Amino acid sequence: MKLNYHHLYHFWQVARSGHLTRTAETLHISQSALSHQIRQLEERLGQPLFVREGRQLRLSEAGRLAFDYADAIFRQGEELTALFAEGGHAHREVIRVGAVATLSRNFQEEFLRPLLDREDLELGLQSGGLDELLRRLSAHRLDVVLANQSVRGDDQHPWRSQRLARQPVSIIGATRLGPLAPFPEGVAGRGLIVPGPESSVRHAFDRLCEVHRLSPTIIAEVDDMALMRLLARDTAHLAVMPPVVVRDELRAGTLTDFGALPGVFEEFYAITIRRRFESPLLKQLLEQSSELLLQ
Amino acid sequence: MKLNYHHLYHFWQVARSGHLTRTAETLHISQSALSHQIRQLEERLGQPLFVREGRQLRLSEAGRLAFDYADAIFRQGEELTALFAEGGHAHREVIRVGAVATLSRNFQEEFLRPLLDREDLELGLQSGGLDELLRRLSAHRLDVVLANQSVRGDDQHPWRSQRLARQPVSIIGATRLGPLAPFPEGVAGRGLIVPGPESSVRHAFDRLCEVHRLSPTIIAEVDDMALMRLLARDTAHLAVMPPVVVRDELRAGTLTDFGALPGVFEEFYAITIRRRFESPLLKQLLEQSSELLLQ
DNA sequence: AGCTAACGTTCGCTAAAAAAGAACAATCAT
DNA sequence: ATGATTGTTCTTTTTTAGCGAACGTTAGCT
Numbered sequence: 001m002k003l004n005y006h007h008l009y010h011f012w013q014v015a016r017s018g019h020l021t022r023t024a025e026t027l028h029i030s031q032s033a034l035s036h037q038i039r040q041l042e043e044r045l046g047q048p049l050f051v052r053e054g055r056q057l058r059l060s061e062a063g064r065l066a067f068d069y070a071d072a073i074f075r076q077g078e079e080l081t082a083l084f085a086e087g088g089h090a091h092r093e094v095i096r097v098g099a100v101a102t103l104s105r106n107f108q109e110e111f112l113r114p115l116l117d118r119e120d121l122e123l124g125l126q127s128g129g130l131d132e133l134l135r136r137l138s139a140h141r142l143d144v145v146l147a148n149q150s151v152r153g154d155d156q157h158p159w160r161s162q163r164l165a166r167q168p169v170s171i172i173g174a175t176r177l178g179p180l181a182p183f184p185e186g187v188a189g190r191g192l193i194v195p196g197p198e199s200s201v202r203h204a205f206d207r208l209c210e211v212h213r214l215s216p217t218i219i220a221e222v223d224d225m226a227l228m229r230l231l232a233r234d235t236a237h238l239a240v241m242p243p244v245v246v247r248d249e250l251r252a253g254t255l256t257d258f259g260a261l262p263g264v265f266e267e268f269y270a271i272t273i274r275r276r277f278e279s280p281l282l283k284q285l286l287e288q289s290s291e292l293l294l295q
Numbered sequence: 296m297k298l299n300y301h302h303l304y305h306f307w308q309v310a311r312s313g314h315l316t317r318t319a320e321t322l323h324i325s326q327s328a329l330s331h332q333i334r335q336l337e338e339r340l341g342q343p344l345f346v347r348e349g350r351q352l353r354l355s356e357a358g359r360l361a362f363d364y365a366d367a368i369f370r371q372g373e374e375l376t377a378l379f380a381e382g383g384h385a386h387r388e389v390i391r392v393g394a395v396a397t398l399s400r401n402f403q404e405e406f407l408r409p410l411l412d413r414e415d416l417e418l419g420l421q422s423g424g425l426d427e428l429l430r431r432l433s434a435h436r437l438d439v440v441l442a443n444q445s446v447r448g449d450d451q452h453p454w455r456s457q458r459l460a461r462q463p464v465s466i467i468g469a470t471r472l473g474p475l476a477p478f479p480e481g482v483a484g485r486g487l488i489v490p491g492p493e494s495s496v497r498h499a500f501d502r503l504c505e506v507h508r509l510s511p512t513i514i515a516e517v518d519d520m521a522l523m524r525l526l527a528r529d530t531a532h533l534a535v536m537p538p539v540v541v542r543d544e545l546r547a548g549t550l551t552d553f554g555a556l557p558g559v560f561e562e563f564y565a566i567t568i569r570r571r572f573e574s575p576l577l578k579q580l581l582e583q584s585s586e587l588l589l590q
Numbered sequence: 591a592g593c594t595a596a597c598g599t600t601c602g603c604t605a606a607a608a609a610a611g612a613a614c615a616a617t618c619a620t
Numbered sequence: 621a622t623g624a625t626t627g628t629t630c631t632t633t634t635t636t637a638g639c640g641a642a643c644g645t646t647a648g649c650t
Contacts, residue, residue, distance in 0.1 A: 003372055003375070003376045004301075005300035005301060005304065005372065006300060006301065008372075009300065015572070016571070045376075045379040046379060046380075047379070059572050061388055061389070061574065062379070063572075064570065064572045064573075064574060065375075065378065065435060066375060066379075067571065067572055068435060068568075068570055068571075069371050069372070069374065069375040069435070070375075071571060072371050073368050073371050073372055073375075076364055076367050076368050077298055077300065077303075077364070077368055079364065080298070080360075080361060080364040080365075080368075081298050081340075083360065083364075084340045084341060084342070084357070084361075085341075093356055094356070135449075138451060140360060140363060140364075154430070156433060156451055156452065157451065275359065275363055276311075276362065276363070276366060277310070277354050277358075277359045277362055277363075278359075279356065279359060
């Protein structure tokens, strides 16, 4: 014997308002029908959901429990209808990618490349903070989030982080600074531009400095890779960053890679929600990206 | 025009199996009825949920989205029915309290005291790690969690932390150690037992040490208050802990309070889920506890 | 206290929907 | 080709939801 979700829905509405008559009006059904349905639900569940106090309905202990579930259930239902109502995904396939704003643009482009020449799909790209993007992912407003850190999921947030790439990190500076000794010595006495204290690259870099008993002069802490690229190009300071970010400048010769930092990597993750039915397009994209980028 | 949850339910079942006929059999309805209902749902939502490929049904892009929501919805529905089926809360009121295992037993007892002499309610008390307890709270298997740290809630985890008490923290040691100078000086050259590095008490204590340019000798890091009590009693080391934990020993004179640490507190929180309809019992308990403990 | 308006419940009856069943079309395996 | 299998589309039957009037309470008013 299955739960009748229409009964539950009506119970939900009555519990919200606390009045049977008023709820019947808003639902455009009679009081009697509503009363009967709630009675049926109570019989189905085996215990009263309301305590009848005079001419008032108060939630019972069991009613409060049932209400919490009903609330969760129908809020999601309304979210679903709203989603389909507000435009509909029409025919063309849609893939919506969220990227942490500080992420390398080159990496983003590389990830999206397989999608760019496809006429039959619509691509949405949103930038923002990780928290905001994960919220959108949970609300099904994004299909995948690109980030430079992994996120652990749990029962209620079924996130899955998949590492796509691992870029070495180098000391990089303007070519006009002239030749430079390799890492431990080269940076002594020079200003450094490094990633912010929350990033994994910074952690690894700090550890490396400790090992070499080195306390470098930090000129600036920069989260945004694009900004760091500009600073590396236009100042006389050295930057700690993945060479791939300034690939163009390295080729052109305006910037020089003064050597990779051992054990320091920037990692890229694709974060998705565990779904029972994955979009074949997304699945293919993630597999493809792993192959391309992990080489 | 509202969403028909029975249609959605049938869609959910069909999508899970991928076969219409088989699903119709398990649902004990005819294929035709099932087919018709899914058609109606598609019309209601304004786009096809299945792609008809030959004699097979495959989820469309929109179908995958709808399925994710339906899955969340009906999983909760099944949880609800299971909850009512497995025994029912019957008549007596039930309150289920989760307490972080490392929390002071005295505090737990103080919190539960108003409930202990009530014959008309059933009390459940579970100990465990914070993560585990919060999971149970989300699943409605607990009504309140007692912890020594607050938890921030978000849209999906509607947790609410309420501070119940704030206990001063002292340097405490065996009386036989003899008199001791107050904090900054007294601890010099002595071993200390302190709370683990994750706790707020430890953080506050470390800050205090920095201010006084003090680097004390850490003998042990202990999370469990009951264990710390034993160590304080049975070793020659000083412990950083709230006096209330060893109230009995202080009265008996076996332990001595060598002075409160300024600005260091252990805080106790009651964590509940934001519910539209709170249990009056729980509400009363929390108000009562605040008054009693915050004095 | 006695009246009245508001509220929830119960009981037949009717309208709407869900489900069954038969006929049909498409696909796959042999 | 052909029969078995699967999904769709009809029409008919069965079940469920809903209506409205009568009824029983309760709270508020005079």
